[in-house]
Amino acid sequence: MEKALQLKTAELEKISHLDYFNIALSVDCVIFGYDNKELKVLLIKSDLEEFSGLYSLLGDLVRPDEDLDSAPYRVLKNRTGMDDVYLEQVHTFGSIGRHPSGRVVTTAYYSLIDITHHNLRLDHNDLHWHSVNDVKKMAFDHLLILNTCLEQLRNQIMENPVAFNLLQDKFSLRELQEVYEAILGIKLDRRNFRKKIAAKDWLQDLNEMETNLSHRPGKLYGLKKQHKRKSTKIT
Amino acid sequence: MEKALQLKTAELEKISHLDYFNIALSVDCVIFGYDNKELKVLLIKSDLEEFSGLYSLLGDLVRPDEDLDSAPYRVLKNRTGMDDVYLEQVHTFGSIGRHPSGRVVTTAYYSLIDITHHNLRLDHNDLHWHSVNDVKKMAFDHLLILNTCLEQLRNQIMENPVAFNLLQDKFSLRELQEVYEAILGIKLDRRNFRKKIAAKDWLQDLNEMETNLSHRPGKLYGLKKQHKRKSTKIT
DNA sequence: AATCAATGTGTATGAAGTACATATTTATTG
DNA sequence: CAATAAATATGTACTTCATACACATTGATT
Numbered sequence: 257m258e259k260a261l262q263l264k265t266a267e268l269e270k271i272s273h274l275d276y277f278n279i280a281l282s283v284d285c286v287i288f289g290y291d292n293k294e295l296k297v298l299l300i301k302s303d304l305e306e307f308s309g310l311y312s313l314l315g316d317l318v319r320p321d322e323d324l325d326s327a328p329y330r331v332l333k334n335r336t337g338m339d340d341v342y343l344e345q346v347h348t349f350g351s352i353g354r355h356p357s358g359r360v361v362t363t364a365y366y367s368l369i370d371i372t373h374h375n376l377r378l379d380h381n382d383l384h385w386h387s388v389n390d391v392k393k394m395a396f397d398h399l400l401i402l403n404t405c406l407e408q409l410r411n412q413i414m415e416n417p418v419a420f421n422l423l424q425d426k427f428s429l430r431e432l433q434e435v436y437e438a439i440l441g442i443k444l445d446r447r448n449f450r451k452k453i454a455a456k457d458w459l460q461d462l463n464e465m466e467t468n469l470s471h472r473p474g475k476l477y478g479l480k481k482q483h484k485r486k487s488t489k490i491t
Numbered sequence: 492m493e494k495a496l497q498l499k500t501a502e503l504e505k506i507s508h509l510d511y512f513n514i515a516l517s518v519d520c521v522i523f524g525y526d527n528k529e530l531k532v533l534l535i536k537s538d539l540e541e542f543s544g545l546y547s548l549l550g551d552l553v554r555p556d557e558d559l560d561s562a563p564y565r566v567l568k569n570r571t572g573m574d575d576v577y578l579e580q581v582h583t584f585g586s587i588g589r590h591p592s593g594r595v596v597t598t599a600y601y602s603l604i605d606i607t608h609h610n611l612r613l614d615h616n617d618l619h620w621h622s623v624n625d626v627k628k629m630a631f632d633h634l635l636i637l638n639t640c641l642e643q644l645r646n647q648i649m650e651n652p653v654a655f656n657l658l659q660d661k662f663s664l665r666e667l668q669e670v671y672e673a674i675l676g677i678k679l680d681r682r683n684f685r686k687k688i689a690a691k692d693w694l695q696d697l698n699e700m701e702t703n704l705s706h707r708p709g710k711l712y713g714l715k716k717q718h719k720r721k722s723t724k725i726t
Numbered sequence: 727a728a729t730c731a732a733t734g735t736g737t738a739t740g741a742a743g744t745a746c747a748t749a750t751t752t753a754t755t756g
Numbered sequence: 757c758a759a760t761a762a763a764t765a766t767g768t769a770c771t772t773c774a775t776a777c778a779c780a781t782t783g784a785t786t
């Protein structure tokens with residue numbers, strides 16, 4: 257048993273209809289968005305009886321002919337139409353009882369998307385944005401998955417320019433700061449925040465100003481090209 | 492297809508003998524040790540023809556009746572007899588072609604063990620310690636897995652007192668520093684290292700000294716009880 | 727012209743990281 | 757037993773980073 261992985265193909269065939277392949281593998285996507293100064297997460301109503309009334313993450317079983325890391329891109333593309341997103345693997349959850357219908361191990365990914373920019377078909381897919389702070393109960397172990405991803409996101413945003421994916425291409429420093437505050441759940445000092453971001457050399461000054469405000473407009477910035485990550489994982 | 496995870500049990504039965512369960516799930520353990528001022532990793536000779544002469548990590552298929560996170564503890568216990576180790580999930584690798592015998596997705600864990608303390612049955616299991624720096628080629632994608640785990644280890648040792656698991660219960664600050672140097676692959680300043688470690692409040696002064704040295708002996712320390720992590724994952 | 731509501735900016739302080747040298751202890755050796 | 761060798765133990769100056777905090781400026785509105 258202990259050596260199963262070292263067996264040759266023929267031997268592997270023999271054991272493949274023992275219990276070894278009775279574990280299904282899925283991916284679940286924690287898709288973060290940002291609206292109304294709040295961090296949101298995109299959820300779907302669970303149609304498992306056990307979880308009636310609860311929401312779950314967007315997931316699907318991994319197909320035998322796709323890379324594990326490609327599966328969440330497929331899910332995201334199918335659900336939202338987007339294929340230029342930042343997706344990161346976070347953790348794999350595999351407790352015996354986590355799925356009521358059978359043994360399903362799931363690998364969790366998170367993604368940050370601009371809810372205004374893309375053609376989200378929320379109605380068609382029965383998808384809904386939820387304020388992360390308001391989500392108290394979810395189907396499966398998805399609340400644990402959500403919290404794990406949120407924690408990882410919080411740990412990353414000062415190192416990597418990922419939070420920018422929540423915003424449109426042009427944004428003011430105020431908007432950027434509000435995004436950071438929504439993710440971290442705390443207020444930040446404006447001058448120190450700007451100093452810190454400036455030190456990262458992430459921003460491109462677009463020489464444009466905000467418009468249609470009833471007060472002094474701020475300068476608009478974009479994320480420098482060399483820091484933009486595009487999907488390369490669809491196989 | 493996209494909704495497979497939301498299907499009811501009966502429906503799940505129906506599709507369970509389509510291709511969905513033709514992905515096997517394994518765990519692989521990157522077991523780090525420390526000897527002769529070098530970071531080591533415990534490897535086994537691959538007995539796949541494709542990889543003849545190469546070494547691989549210790550792994551096994553996940554059993555249907557065990558939690559994913561329990562599997563590496565089982566592997567480690569079976570291989571080394573140890574069950575009081577620190578094991579941490581790092582990443583899941585699932586490229587289509589990563590295993591020549593079929594579709595196997597593997598979740599990687601790392602562990603740090605004291606190579607002197609436990610009853611390692613190296614000969615019996617055909618296990619060998621390799622200097623991490625000398626490992627240039629491995630079976631499967633195991634070199635990638637090793638490097639991913641090493642990177643994560645390096646990122647963790649200043650936050651979490653994990654490196655201590657490489658040492659025996661009593662150690663001098665010099666030994667501790669040498670462990671850190673071996674993991675990070677750089678030399679550290681003695682005074683600054685001690686200052687940093689002292690600030691963590693990890694160490695218990697044992698009021699003992701090194702013995703059998705041909706020079707001034709150092710004080711011996713232990714890791715404070717509240718920081719010792721024991722395995723709780725065997726189901 | 728005055729008011730409102732925001733943007734934009736700098737400095738002083740404390741905390742943490744880094745570079746670096748000397749006195750002390752033990753075992754060993756002549 | 758005195759001198760030497762090889763290590764331990766420790767503190768300070770310097771720099772870098774994080775934090776706290778206030779005022780002048782801009783553009784729209786009245």
